[in-house]
Amino acid sequence: MHLNYLMQLDYLLRLFLAVLCGSAIGYERNSRMKEAGIRTHFIVAIGSSLIMIVSKYGFQDQFGWLNMTLDPSRIAAQVVSGVGFLGAGIIFTHRQTVIGLTTAAGIWATAGIGLAIGSGLYAVGLAATAIIILGQILFHGKIKWLSSPKNEQLILQIIDEPGAAQSIQKIFEDQHINIISFKAAANKESAELIDLKILIRVYESYNISKLLFILQDNPIIKSLEF
Structure with a gap:
């Protein structure tokens, strides 16, 4: 049990590092007045990190006596592809501005949260939810260098x-x-x-x-x- 908590702390660290990396890239794009800025990049980063964690660790057989062989990557890959089509449906152009990128990225990241919770990675799923909500609130603030x-x-x-x-x-x-x-x-x-x-x-x-x-x-x- 103690080892399991240490592993999930390691997963949380990966999420936070992904957020820092994605936000750094988004800040560079934002400083150049690009449509996809900090919010979009940070959500895509945390979403991809989360789905990678779930795909690699979330479906491990916890009941060794069942002697089951799992192929979790197939499940995660199908979810990512399916949600990609869903997100594409809400992206459109208005007055030469791309609208809906952040929402589409949020839907995609939410799919990762669902995979995490469903596979038993409760701390990771809850942490990702909190990070996305807090990040959206922060990046939607009236601060010039954070706004898109x-x-x-x-x-x-x-x-x-x-x-x-x-x-x-x-x-x-x-x-x-x-x-x-x-x-x-x-x-x-x-x-x-x-x-x-x-x-x-x-x-x-x-x-x-x-x-x-x-x-x-x-x-x-x-x-x-x-």
């Missing part, structure tokens, strides 16, 4: 005057907002207006309302669609 980037599209109608488009662009630069695309076109209804379609990338922690208030107070902007 997202794309937002703004459609503006501005007065056609010299330097108007450049003045709008400067507003985004002053707010340290990354502009992905900035397209200007003549308004079809009025020769005095210009249509701007702007795609920006901001962190989840950024208060987009602040930007909208700044734009609405600008006299050259006649309409704003978010």
Whole structure:
């Protein structure tokens, strides 16, 4: 019994190390404004570590007198593949932003938790659940270096005057907002207006309302669609 607890402590250590590694990779991706950031990578890391532990140790025959031969890898592999199709169904693209990656990774990791609990690795399964929940709460916090980037599209109608488009662009630069695309076109209804379609990338922690208030107070902007 004592040896069993020591083994499960070793499994917990592996989970925590997987979290650190996955989070480190996710932080690097997040710093480069990639869609799959810290949350996605840390969940995938802990999920894969958990399923590996379950596949290697969770199905060992605890009743030697039964003389059973088990092939647990086949079970774990089928679960991973099946849940992969399930997770793919909730990933989609909206405004050039990939949505659903973290949820899909969470479903995949949850499958690992189910395997752990079902195979008797209660401490590992419960610990993985707590780590994922706490990690999601932490990484969803309004902390810039922990938040993930997202794309937002703004459609503006501005007065056609010299330097108007450049003045709008400067507003985004002053707010340290990354502009992905900035397209200007003549308004079809009025020769005095210009249509701007702007795609920006901001962190989840950024208060987009602040930007909208700044734009609405600008006299050259006649309409704003978010």
